[in-house]
Every structure is written in C-alpha cells, then in structure tokens.
Amino acid sequence: MTIEVRSSQICRVCGLSGAKVAEALGVCCRCLRRRPDEALPPAMAVHGRIRSRLALPADPPRDPAGVSCRLCVHTCRMAKNAVGYCGLRRTPGPARDHVGAGRGKLSWYHDPLPTNCVADWVCAGGTGTGYPDYAHCRGAERGYRNLAVFFHGCSFNCLYCQNWDHKQRAAEPEIRSARELAAAVDRRTSCICFFGGDPSPQLPFSIRAARIARANTNSRILRFCWETNGSMHPGLLDRIMDLAIDSGGGVKFDLKTWDENLHKALTGVTNRRTLANFRRAGRRIPERPVPPPLIASTLLVPGYVDVEEIHQLARFIAGINPAIPYALLAFHPQFAMAGHSLPTRAYAHACRQAAYQAGLETVRIGNRHLLIS
Numbered sequence: 351m352t353i354e355v356r357s358s359q360i361c362r363v364c365g366l367s368g369a370k371v372a373e374a375l376g377v378c379c380r381c382l383r384r385r386p387d388e389a390l391p392p393a394m395a396v397h398g399r400i401r402s403r404l405a406l407p408a409d410p411p412r413d414p415a416g417v418s419c420r421l422c423v424h425t426c427r428m429a430k431n432a433v434g435y436c437g438l439r440r441t442p443g444p445a446r447d448h449v450g451a452g453r454g455k456l457s458w459y460h461d462p463l464p465t466n467c468v469a470d471w472v473c474a475g476g477t478g479t480g481y482p483d484y485a486h487c488r489g490a491e492r493g494y495r496n497l498a499v500f501f502h503g504c505s506f507n508c509l510y511c512q513n514w515d516h517k518q519r520a521a522e523p524e525i526r527s528a529r530e531l532a533a534a535v536d537r538r539t540s541c542i543c544f545f546g547g548d549p550s551p552q553l554p555f556s557i558r559a560a561r562i563a564r565a566n567t568n569s570r571i572l573r574f575c576w577e578t579n580g581s582m583h584p585g586l587l588d589r590i591m592d593l594a595i596d597s598g599g600g601v602k603f604d605l606k607t608w609d610e611n612l613h614k615a616l617t618g619v620t621n622r623r624t625l626a627n628f629r630r631a632g633r634r635i636p637e638r639p640v641p642p643p644l645i646a647s648t649l650l651v652p653g654y655v656d657v658e659e660i661h662q663l664a665r666f667i668a669g670i671n672p673a674i675p676y677a678l679l680a681f682h683p684q685f686a687m688a689g690h691s692l693p694t695r696a697y698a699h700a701c702r703q704a705a706y707q708a709g710l711e712t713v714r715i716g717n718r719h720l721l722i723s
C-alpha cells in the first residue's frame with residue numbers, strides 16, 4: 351500500500367540529486383546529519399502533511415490542563431475530544447473508544463513454526479535453543495504455532511511503514527478483550543509475538559493477555575515475545591522483560607538509526623527513549639542469556655541508513671553486550687517511500703561487515719530476496 355507524498359529527489363539544502371534522496375523527504379542524509387537546522391524542518395513538515403491526511407495529530411497534544419498518558423515517549427496531554435499521537439487514546443468519550451489493560455484494538459492469527467519472526471534464526475521456536483526448558487525439541491518447533499498479535503496504532507510515523515493500515519484501523523471502533531486473545535492460545539501454540547503497528551501504546555493489554563494465557567496453560571511451554579520501536583515507558587519495559595525472560599521469549603527492538611535528526615526525519619520521533627530503553631533491557635541479559643532475551647534489528651533504507659549508521663548502532667549494541675543478535679533487514683518500498691529504491695547486495699554486505707567490525711558476534715541479513723545487484 352502507498353500514500354502519495356511528493357517533495358523532490360533533489361535535496362533542497364545542498365542540491366544533491368538522485369536515487370539516494372527520497373522523493374517524500376526532499377532532503378539528503380548528509381544534510382540531516384550535518385545541517386539539521388535547515389534540513390529537519392521540511393522533513394518534519396512532511397510528517398505533519400501525512401498525519402493530517404490520516405486524521406492524526408501532527409505533534410503529541412500538550413494541553414497543560416488535559417488528561418495525561420505516560421505509556422510512551424510522547425507523554426500526551428489531551429484536551430477534551432483530542433486524540434493522542436498514536437491515534438488510540440482520547441479523552442473520556444464513548445466507551446467504545448477506550449483502550450486499556452482489558453480492552454484493545456488489535457487482530458491476530460496463527461503462524462506455523464518456524465515462522466518469519468525477526469528472531470527466528472536465534473530463538474527457541476525457530477532453532478530449539480533453550481531445549482528442554484523453553485523449546486519442545488532440539489530444532490525448529492515444526493508442528494507448533496506462533497500466535498501473531500497485530501496491534502493497531504503506533505507511537506512512530508515511519509515514512510516507510512511496512513503495514514500502515516494499522517493507522518486507519520486505530521480509529522475503528524472494534525474492541526477485543528484480553529481474555530478473548532488469551533483464549534486463542536491452543537494446544538499447538540508455543541509462543542505469542544506481540545507486534546503491530548507497535549505494541550508500546552497497548553502494552554498493559556499485552557501484559558494482561560500474557561498473564562491470563564500463562565494461567566490458562568499451567569506449566570507448559572508458552573513463550574512471550576515483543577517486537578517494538580522501544581518507545582514505551584521504562585516501567586512497562588521492565589514488565590515485558592520479566593515475562594519474556596521467565597517464559598523463554600525475547601524483546602526485539604527495531605533500532606532505526608543512530609543519528610537523532612535522521613531518526614526524526616524518517617520516523618517523526620526522537621530515538622533517545624528507544625536507545626535508553628535498549629540499554630536498560632540489556633542489563634537483564636545475565637538473568638537468562640539463552641535463548642537471547644534481547645534482539646536488535648535495523649531496516650537498511652538506501653541513502654539514509656548507511657554503513658556509518660550501522661557501524662554506530664552496532665558499536666552501541668556491542669558496548670552493551672556483543673552477544674546480542676543483530677538482524678539487518680532489507681528495505682521494501684512502502685507507504686510514503688513507495689518510490690524509493692531497493693537495497694543492493696553490496697550495500698547489505700558492507701553493513702554486515704561494519705557490524706562485525708564494531709564488535710558484534712552474531713549478525714544476519716534478513717529479507718535477502720529483496721536485495722538487488
């Protein structure tokens with residue numbers, strides 16, 4: 351799916367032209383890094399235009415007298431009838447609009463294992479690591495299933511969002527209960543993956559559903575995993591790390607860029623909370639190192655997430671723990687960046703090399719079928 355946003359394939363700051371300048375952004379990576387005062391304002395204006403088309407606020411609401419929400423980095427304060435940045439929360443209104451620990455906006459489906467999870471190359475379900483405590487067998491858990499939970503709404507506004515219909519679905523009135531979700535766990539379900547959109551704005555719901563599911567399944571294997579942009583309140587991160595570590599699951603952080611201005615241009619949001627949360631989660635690794643409880647991934651966006659970004663991110667990850675698995679995922683043109691180019695094999699391999707050079711022990715290129723020569 352796409353949303354058409356035209357700016358220019360010429361950087362409006364330095365005049366660079368060509369495939370490395372995203373038409374939606376109209377500014378290049380180098381200017382976002384080195385001349386943010388000039389390059390960032392037009393990039394942020396693009397986010398505002400896209401969000402207004404989707405009836406989402408350009409910025410987090412900041413009414414000093416409004417209702418506050420601290421679930422994620424935005425700490426919205428919503429005036430009467432205002433909606434939060436994620437599009438999910440609004441001030442008291444019709445009960446059907448409310449999401450919370452027991453009520454959520456989401457959908458789910460079962461996926462046979464091994465599945466295409468970001469961590470399937472290192473996790474218990476994909477490889478059997480952690481057997482017999484956390485996996486049913488020594489290899490991939492064939493015959494078992496993952497319950498994939500797709501949360502609607504997100505705390506970021508990535509220009510290349512891979513499944514952006516969640517933004518529209520966040521405004522739909524349909525509500526599901528945590529009990530309903532937990533009841534979807536059957537005898538062949540050995541893990542639940544909470545993703546989206548992003549689970550951050552609905553973490554209390556995922557935590558409640560996980561606890562109900564665990565109570566329903568007694569002591570049999572049921573791993574809990576989260577795939578997230580990492581923007582949640584640190585206290586909620588602690589709670590999902592508890593559940594992931596205890597169950598044999600993991601929390602998968604999507605680290606989009608190292609440079610904060612580049613991050614703002616691509617996602618509309620700072621990366622400071624995400625990086626601080628990743629460091630915080632990394633301190634928990636010794637509690638249960640196998641299977642890995644913390645996994646990192648980065649989408650290789652040509653022209654923007656370059657070798658320098660990957661080197662810096664990998665150095666940051668390795669400084670926390672060099673054993674953290676790192677997946678480099680090939681970009682697929684989507685949403686506002688639907689016209690952007692696919693990554694080349696040479697670029698992906700150079701990024702992987704940079705990650706190893708930065709000190710990481712386990713690095714993988716994912717979505718290889720998207721790489722071009």
Ligand code: SF4
Pocket residue numbers: 463465467468469470473474475476496540541542543573574575599600
């Ligand atoms: S949900 Fe967790 S355990 Fe299951 S396949 Fe995905 S990463 Fe592996």
Ligand code: SF4
Pocket residue numbers: 410419420421422423424425426433434435436437438439505550551552
């Ligand atoms: S979850 Fe985040 S974006 Fe949504 S209302 Fe709360 S603070 Fe705002």
